[in-house]
Amino acid sequence: MTVQLGIFYILAAFVVWAAAIVVLGKNIVRAAVALIFTFCGMAALYVLLDAEFLAAVQVLIYVGGITILLLFAIMLTSGISSVTARVVNEQTPFSAIAAIGLLLGLIYASTRGNAAMAAPPRLPETAPFLGRLLLTTYALPFEAVSILLLAAMVGAIVLARKE
Amino acid sequence: MTPEQFLEQLRTQFGAALTEAEAKGSVLLLTTTADQGYAVCKALHDLGFEYLNCLSGVDWTTHLEVVYDLSSLHHAAKVHLRVKVDRADPLVRSVSDLWKAANWHERECYDMFGVRFDGHPDHRRILLSEDWVGFPLRKDYTDERLVPYTDYGLEEKQAKTEAGKGAPKPTSAAPKPPAPPKPPAPAG
Amino acid sequence: MSMTTPIPIGTQVITERLGETMEEMYVNMGPQHPSTHGVLRLMLKLDGEVITDCIPYIGYLHRCHEKIGENRNYVQIIPYTDRLDYLASMAMNFGYVLSVERLMNQEVPPRAEYMRVILAELQRIASHLLWLGTFGLDLGNFTIFIYCFREREMVLDLFEAVSGQRLNYAFYRIGGMAMDFPDGWIEQCREFLTWFKPRIPEYDALVTDNILFQKRIRGIGVMDGPTAVNYGLSGPMLRASGINWDLRRNDPYSVYDRFEFNVPVFDTCDVWGRFLVRRQEMIESVKIIEQALEGLPSGDIQAKVPKTIKPAAGQAYVRTESPRGELGFYLVSDGTPKPYRYKVRSPAFCNLSALTEMMRGCLVADAVAILGSVDIVLGEIDR
């Protein structure tokens, strides 16, 4: 167990460090690249939790899709590289309160040994298991989400269409 | 329409303005003055000469000349129009609205001869750099970098052959071209 | 008629002509760019990938050809005409020599006339092959380039056997030709023709019938008939816009009227049409050469010409069909051995002036294809 815990700590540190760069980084493109590494780190964490399917989907969707579109947006707005992102702004007190609240919540949950936080049950092959689950018990939310996505896509196309 | 018919029509239309007008073979040779140039071109354009082959400048030392070579895809006639232009203030109305081909040709004519084309959409030098001074193809164009080409050999050879023939004729009176000026100090 | 528009300096005109907001992106293609076929600078104003305006800048290869011409006598100018359109030197010599002969009303022996036609048509094939190769290269097809150059190499060998030169031949003389065909040349020429005829279907399989190739060049660089005539286009550019005009047949010079060949005309008015015209022209040229080789008369190849050529005062504008279009020479003579005024009407100069109109609304990738279809050679544009 110690080895797995060790790897977990290394990965967690890596993810936190990359996330810090994303938030605190001056150059916006470097922040985007750091974001990619955060997602990869998270995917590794999923693998540690034996959720391989989730890890692969994480890499495919987040890294392969969303960050690419993010970089797309950055590149297409010309003159973006010269603008340095302002790191500190006025709402520091409010964000500080929110952050500390979240921290307390997490500490409370992990110290009380809540059942959900304990080691997850050894799942059999995740992919087919998830597939069956999605199309049986959770069929309704699955369909609802797909309709929502469809609507979003149609909206995007209508917006992007040149007048 | 044969060239002669074109000629009659142009004579009736312009009369004195066409200082010269004759049909040699299938080519109509016309000359006119600067202010009538555009009118003649317009008339020719409407007559059916919708293809401007070539627009070139010629420097006759007494005056400049803008030469239009027109042809038509339907009639077998060609036109060779020469427009005389004053050398001091060369100004001609641009024909780029009649034939778009004239656009670049006129810019080159301005670039090489200094003939200005009134109403030209993009009146800039085309081949030389924008800050070039002078108009190279004019006969009186002098440039210290330009070493006049001495005809090495040809005249001397002829002179020798005539002398060699024994008849002691005086060598040909062709004046020796002036010695090339000493190379200029390198421009700063 | 006072001067209305002051003479603006170049740069100032550009900013006010393209004065709109600067959010469009300027891309400079050239003068050092792999697909501008020489030193031509195209300033493209892009809106995303679409070209909104294109300003060609020429003059990088300007060698004051015409000023030199006025300081040389008529025979010395022949090697200079090679350097005009260095990919079709034979056609350039042919045009110049014809115009001087027209000025002097000089007769040319029939064998020389046939030799001229054979060499000019061979040069047309070589020039179109080079065009096809580089055109394929622009569109990303590397193999057609090698095939075309393999054939062009054989034509260059023929030229080298005849004139000793591979590019600038200076082989035509006023009133005839410099030398006669070496023995065995005619058989070598026939060998090339038999080798070359089945090659065109080979190119078709690789390029013409290839859907990807057609998709790339159909419908771009549109230039309809009347505007083409208005812009003074000539050669394949004109015949691809539906205008049936070829100087070799409409205004026959030399002995072209003795050969029967048909002139390919397509009315697709776009890059695809120009491609088809040039491809078909190669086949027609092969036909002309075969007929010329059959009818090659014997006899001397150089008419009696005075030692120093002094044409009577007068002027002549003679136009011939070079591979790129109507090549005109305007010669004004004043009785001295040097021409008083020597003007070259270059086909690519006029064809290039229509580039802006063809480029508007196309994509950057099309810009390369359109420029390729215009088939420009900067030597004759800049003179």
Add this chain to the structure above:
Amino acid sequence: MDAVSRAVESFYGLTTAWGIPWLIPALVIMTIVVSIILGYISVAAMFLIWWERKISAHIQVRFGPMRVGGWHGWAQSIADGLKLLLKEDIIPSRADKVVFVLAPVVVFAAALAGYVTIPFGPGLIVRDLNIGILYMVAISSLTVVGIVMAGWSSNNKYATLGALRSAAQAVSYEVPLVLSLLGPVILAGTMSMGRLVDAQGGTWLGFLPRWYVFPQIVGFLVYFTCALAECNRLPFDIPEAESELVAGFHVEYSGMRFAIFFLAEYANMFAVAAIATTMFLGGWQGPLTTQLPLIGVLWFLLKCYFLIFVMMWLRWTLNRLRVDQLMDFAWKVLLPIAFANLVITSLVVAL
């Protein structure tokens, strides 16, 4: 390939006997395996570069490399590699150093990471993940990130344009790629590559091998076109369209970094061909595999190299597509076909 697995078991047994925690031997095995994969890929990439030059030469009626290293210049790519090693690594002055240096690493890592789940032989698979094919596709989408990083960080207008185009191309070709791969997954009922290959053993009606390429011919063609687009191979090589954007995103790279990009492209090509063989052409299935275990590897490599040959063949005969044609082709042609194929296969399987 039970010989290999027996050796691994005995090795584990030995180390536990000596009381070494299980991590060390696992690490040792992993390093051995990774080094084998790395060695194989770099050699394969080198070979592919040489092979491409020879194929393009013979297509174009010329010889290609003949002199370096004896018979048909086989050492040409090694010489190129050395040359690139000695070339100076230039970083443009106002380039974004960190991202500039990181880009080739990301591209090559993505190309390499894909080899984990490729079954080279009957037992020869690094880790038979049960989400094998999904992992492969996820990893292959990383190369695009690398390209975009390279394009942006070299601070060059042409490179940025190239990077933009390649991002757009990759995103629009990934969707039909994934969909076309689902066909065989439905037929085999599993995503793990190992079991996919097993499912393609045996024959139909005696002579036709049970490869998925026959029922899934449409899926295979869609996959193959998308694979070409993923590796930026002609006719989809807009990002480095030489004639327009002067070498696209890696215009500012030189020396070893450029070599990495180059090797990554060929490694990627091999990976894509490997996926195609595993999913559609029955991986290492072939006659005699039961008798001689090693023959499976041969079948696998033969199929892979045949597919790579087709890729190279296409490169030297077709010309490039325009960007908008490329996009329309992906969204308006490939995607509907991939969906239709998916629907039909699931219907067939359901009945």
